[in-house]
Amino acid sequence: MSTATSAQAPAKSGRGTLYRGNEGQWSWVIHRITGVAIFFFLLVHVLDTSLVRVSPEAYNAVLGTYKNPLMAVGEVGLVAAIVYHAFNGLRIILVDFWKGGTKHHKKMLWAVVALSVVTVGAFAIRHLMLALGGH
């Protein structure tokens, strides 16, 4: 058994460790990150959509710049964030207001993950075929 050698992450003067929470903590972290990401998307979305009031040409020009492979992949990421946030939001409502919610929260999280993977997978296949296929 090793003695006095810090094989593990924190050095002598290093920072404290992360709290080792389980599914509940990490589902919340992802929920918060996706929520903030969606907020920034909506901010940009409101701005670019309102351009149509300035001039339709400016609107078309801005939307034209979105039509490239990088944005197509970005859109898949956006949909993934929205889908997880939506399904997990329903799970949180059930945890709060359904009698068995707190007992089954982990199972519900895996259901959220499974539903999200299926939904985003199906969307990604169709979206990337349309966006990158050059139909």
Place this chain on the structure above:
Amino acid sequence: MSTTATEPAEGPSKVDLGAQGGGTGEIPSFDVTLKVRRYLPETSEDAYWDEWTVTMYGTDRVLDALHKVKWDIDGTLSFRRSCAHGVCGSDAMRINGRNRLACKTLLKDLDLSKPILVEPIKGLPVEKDLIVDMDPFFQSYREIMPFLINKGPEPTKERLQSAEERERFDDTTKCILCAACTSSCPVFWTDGQYFGPAAIVNAHRFIFDSRDDAGDMRLEILNDKEGVWRCRTTFNCSEACPRGIQVTKAIAEVKQAVLAGSF
């Protein structure tokens, strides 16, 4: 001794205690490396990690290892403990990243191939080493009025209650106010105004007590943006509770009671 990289703090025992009969067998001993997050405001403003290797026995707990260090090696190591048997709630600390009572965490249940990390609980100001300022925690506890309020005439004998009525809040009577739940809550770490799980658990204990008349007052106190609605259901509190109280469930029941009362 087998070693697994990510073993839960209270996973199955990995130390073979052997077949001992009659209590005369020798208790196995092993070396344990303890890595403690130290903070000594007299000497340095920064916290740092200190490490000791001590020989402990199969029946020892993390608290015994801390005692051994404090009594035999470094007397400046500071931590709270009173009863040392899981009743007083003094020695909540973060062991291998999770809130635990040092007196209820057996060394043999931890992964001993790596140092055992011991840190103070989060979200409360550290005063020295593993000792934190518990005042904000108890302030929230006081605010929910943790005592029986009954407006009826004083009875001459005990206030009667059916077994079912008692069962309704049985789970939340188990709280020992160790702060393991409140200091495991990510919301509490960043928002010290949040009442925190422990205060809500103790409000739950009276809100659902048939003998108590001030449930509505407590629900009003907790129907606040720093009250039950701050809870984000991360379940860290339920997993941290050394008494096995289903904390998140209790908070959800208070949320439902707030809604039921306001319509």
